[in-house]
Amino acid sequence: MLDKLQAVKNRYDELCFRSEQADFYNDPKKAAVLLRERNDLEPIIETYDRYRRAESDMEDAQALMSDPEMKEFCQEAFQSAKEKSEELYERIKAEALAGHNDDVMQSVVSREAGKYSGKERVDYMINIQVPFLEEHNFPLSLGYTWFWAGWSYACENEIENAIVCFN
DSSP, X not given: OHHHHHHXXXXXXXXXXXXXXXXXXXXXXXXXXXXXXHHHHHHHHHHHHHHHHHHHHHHHHHHHTTSTTTHHHHHHHHHHHHHHHXXXXXXXXXXXXXXXXXXXXXXXXXXXXXXXXXXHHHHHIXXXXXXXXXXXXXXXXXXXXXXXXXXXXXXXXXXXXXXXXXX
């Protein structure tokens, strides 16, 4: 999930850097487009940064759980960070939908489908994700989902179903 979000963050950082350059406003129309893009990404990136911190806190707490003296404290810290991480993930998901950000939605789709495996995963992608992505018009995420559903079928040697997905 994080690869695509990291790419979006990199784009946001690039837009911030470019907007600070002396010649940025030489082309006011282009500057307006880039500033709009930066502003659209800002709430997602702020939430993503907080999400990454929560995930890091979870990893830190888990690493310290082997110490018997720290175990209870670390379990509480881990649980708190996990709840925060889930809350922030839901916010990322909502912001991707509200901002109609297909790149971020691909990350959401990947994470959601990753909760399942095998036939259950393919069923989830086709019966839940595809209709949602079609309804909300996320073409990149839709293509991504069809590809991975097809790949899953191909791995199970269900070639006819794979071809349907790939088409």
